Amino acid sequence: MKSAVETLSPTRAKLTIEVPFEELKPSLDAAYQKIAKQINVPGFRRGKVPPQVIDRQVGRGVVLDEAVNEVLPKAYVEALTENSLTPLAQPDIEVTKFEDNEGLEFTAEVDIKPEIELPAYDGLEATVEDIEVTDADVDEQLDALRERFGTLIDVERPAQDGDFVVIDLVATKDGEVVNGAEISDFSYKVGSGGMIEGLDDALAGASVDEEKTFTTQLVSGDLVGQDVDVKVKVKQVQEQELPELDDDFAQEASEFDTLEELRADVRERLTRGKRLEQAAAARDAVLESLLEKVDIPLPETMVTEELNARRANVEQQLAMAGMPLEKYLEDEGQTQEEFEADLDRRVRDAIAAQFLLDEIADKEEMGVDQSELTQHMIRRAQQSGQDPQEFVNHMFEHNHVPDMVQEIRRGKALQQLVEGATVKDASGNQVELKNLRGDGSIGEDEPADDDAEAPVNAPAELIADED
Structure with missing residues (x-):
């Protein structure tokens, strides 16, 4: 077999592959055996039909086509290896020449992994925001905790923001009740904004047994985006009474004896959460600083597919939340063009980061052992709320294990970048990342252990969606 490669672009190549007829013989023999098992010919047992009889009964052309279908993928993979190409998608294959006893010639155009000239990646520098937990942050958490222990008391006054009301509600269109839009x-x-637009305005100032009618637009169902009339009746108004914020409350709501101890614990938990957010920002900043040093060509087909997938995912999430895309963009203060531009930028950055981290992992010869793979898949199962065994079975059945391995290698590559970088906060303080634990606490420096599992901290955007 002979192969030649033509570079169409930094991310696309055209292979021309020639297979001599004598190299087709094993595939021809396999084709005859396969067809012999599929046909019935009087005088011959199934599977024992001679080739010359198959040629007469079925036709030599059918056998040749079967042989070509078998040899094409094998020859294509061999040509990729021979030319050191890494494909990124299925190839566009065209048979350009094939005649009996004269061999096979075909071409394969395919998106390929671009060649990357790695810049120096030791000693990268990045800056992140300071960690700040204010008294207001602590008070907000404590107020939320108080609400969990609050009690509702009936009041004889009009409803106001923060009150709980019991209501009957019905939406109609042209006098007919909208299907699924009637509750009792x-x-x-009041004021939570958790249902339909206009409801909070209608309820504010409404008394028990009072009815209000307003016009709004539905965000889901067959009449999404259309005006409907909504009638709401207040049946009960309740005021939430919160417990006093004192030592008694601390003992009731937690394992602490004093409010001071509870406050300290809340502040510590908030601080740990902020540390994890800061660490995520640090990883992104370090990776971004390296990406700025290298120009990575991207296959447009891959970019388009990822854009379509992410756009569909956003639309699906919005549909589940009952929010039209137009409403989402309005809330985010974005135009459609700005949304598309931001999505395009994030997709291109994510794909470039994958290529870059793969290149570093290859250069550093980073491997993955079975325990790392198992722990990673269990972690992924937990993140998606799936049964770990079912998740693992799915990964193996759908051949996603290589993708899992790549995720781990990318995580290791990113971890090496971060550990070798200098990351400071806005105040100039060194950010502790090496000993940061999963709960946001800071551990002790430990002796180096070559056999220890490297933390896997790949950014979420680098993790491919699974089927």
């Missing part, structure tokens, strides 16, 4: 005895917190 529903408890709702």
Whole structure:
């Protein structure tokens, strides 16, 4: 077999592959055996039909086509290896020449992994925001905790923001009740904005047994985006009474004896959460600083497919939340063009980061052992709320294990970048990342252990969606 490669672009190549007829013989023999098992010919047992009889009964052309279908993928993979190409998608294959006893010639155009000239990646520098936990942050958490222990008391006054009301609600269109838009005895917190637009305005100032009618647009169902009339009746108004913020409350709501101890614990938990956010920002900043040093060509087909996948994912999430894309963009203060531009930028950065981290992992000869693979898949299962065994079975059945291995290698490459970088906060303080634990606490320096598992901290955008 002979092969030649033509570079069409930094991310696309065209292979021309020639297979001499004598190299087709094993595939021809396999084709005859396969067809012999599929046909019935009087005088011959199934599977024992001679080739010359198959040629007469079925036709030599059918056998040749079967042989070509078998040899094409093998020859294509061999040509990729021979020319040191890494494909990124399925190839576009065209048979350009094939005649009996004269051999096979075909071409394969395919997106390939670009060649990357790695810049120096030791000693990268990055800056992140300071960690700041204010008294207001602590008070907000404590207020949320108080609400969990609050009690509702009926009041004889109009409803106001923060009150809980029991309501009956029905939406109509042209006088007919909208399917699925009628509820009774529903408890709702005024001002929460958790239902339909206009409801909070209608409820504010409404008394028990009072009815209000307003016009709004539905965000889901067959009439999404259309005006409907909504009638709401207040049946009960309740005020939430919160417990006093004192030592008694601390003992009731936690394992602490004093409010001071509870405050300290809340502040510590908030600090740990901020540390994890800061660490994530540090990883992104370090990776971004390296990406700025290298120009990575991207295959447009891959970019388009990822853009379509992410756009569909956003639309699906918005549909589940009952929010049209237009409403989402309005809330985010974005135009459609700005949304598309931001999505395009994030997709291109994510793909470039994958290529870059793969290149570093290859250069550093980073491997993955079975325990790392198992722990990673269990972690992924937990993140997606799936049963670990079912998740693992799915990964093996759908051949996603190589993708899992690549995720781990990318995580190791990123971890090496971060550990070799100098990351400071806005105040100039060194950010502790090496000993940061999964709960946000800082551990002790430990002796180096070559057999220890490297933390896997690949950014979420680098993790491919699974089927």
